[in-house]
Amino acid sequence: MAAPIFLSYRWVDGVAPARVEILDREMRLRGVPVWRDVRELGAGGLNEVVAADALRDLSCGCVLYFTEAVLDSWFIKSVELAAVRHRIERDGDFFVTAVFDGVDSEQSEILRQEIGVDPGDYQGIVIDQTVDFEAQIRPFASQVLRRYLATVAGEPTTVAIDTWNEIPLAVEAALHLNWAGGDSGAGSLPIEPEQLKGAAKDVEAALRARTDCRDLQVSGNVHLSSAFLVGYSFREPTGWRIVTDHARAAVEIAGVAADRQDWRLNLHPNQNDSTELVVQVCASAECGHAVRRHRGGAEARAELGVFPADGRPGRRSLEGTKINPLAAAIVATIREARERYGVASSELYLACPWTLAMALGWNFASSGPVVVHEATAAKDSYHPNPLRLP
Secondary structure: OOOOEEEEOOOEOOEOOHHHHHHHHHHHHOOOOEEOHHHHOOOOOOOHHHHHHHHHHHOOEEEEEEOHHHHHOHHHHHHHHHHHHHHHHHOOOOEEEEEEOOOOHHHHHHHHHHHOOOHHHOEEEEOOOOOOHHHHHHHHHHHHHHHHHOOOOOOOEEEEEEOOOOOOOOOOOOEEEEOEEEEEOOEEEEOOHHHHHHHHHHHHHHHHHHOOOOEEEEEEEOOHHHHHHHHHHOOHHHOOEEEEEOOOOOEEEOOOOOOOOOOEEEEEEOOOOOOEEEEEEEOOOOOHHHHHHHHOOOOOOEEEEEEOOOOOOOOOOOOOOOHHHHHHHHHHHHHHHHHHHOOOEEEEEEEOOHHHHHHHHHHOOOOOOEEEEOEOOOOOOEOOOOEEEO
């Protein structure tokens, strides 16, 4: 299993502070596996043995959310921080960092006198109460990611991603991209696209700084727009190669010659002043009706339809197909449409395995702005908040 970061904080009146929720979310969006009491012990749970064991033997580091309320917490002082002190004494690789929110050196000195632990010795961030909290926490979460990655061994980097459910700590991947959002009226969605774009950018930068190896091994359960984002964030010009671990077949995403392999890539222009290219990738299902319903009759400058050789999409349509060469052929046709018809942006509507969506993102370099739409749960239309890149 992944060695997580232990998140230490004080509940107030039986409720976790809203800022802790943000801190937890931003670290997990960036792939850091986080040990947190509300997930491992249940809401409001206090278990001295489990928490102390997690710090002494399970975690690779600790993030302390330090507020004045911590000074009144016997559990944090006598259990968590005591375990931190013992861990530091015997493990030079264990790291501690802190978020100082509304406290300063005076409160740090109080802790030092009481239990011999001085948070002022930890590298961290002092929250400026006049500046947006989230804007301060995102760079801090990226710093935690880099410190976490310094404890991770092995190549290639393994990545688990899930946009539907929590990733258990027992999953052995180095990075846990917990990108699951809430349920909307039209079904489950990932976290907001703008938040995911920032997190994905930070992950790529941190991995690039960590190693010269440019190989990723990715597994998971992913919405198509999120899969496209991962591919795009690690796209061809960045030098990364992605191997996906999919239930049906592993896919290697790397530089290859474009090959449509008898798939139909039907490109049709329209006579209008639009600058859009609508792309329908109908591999697993026919999505034309849902696209028309979503667009409400709006006509694009050109339309690209991608279908199996027999014209009948289905769950088995990609069997025997080399996914990455097909993705390269689709993107090559998109580039052709941009040049031929003066298309400024591409609107992608995908009905395919997430491996193809990721390969499309990886191949999309130098293909202009793209909007990736996510289908509703009923597959009869598309959500109103798409992923926009760059």
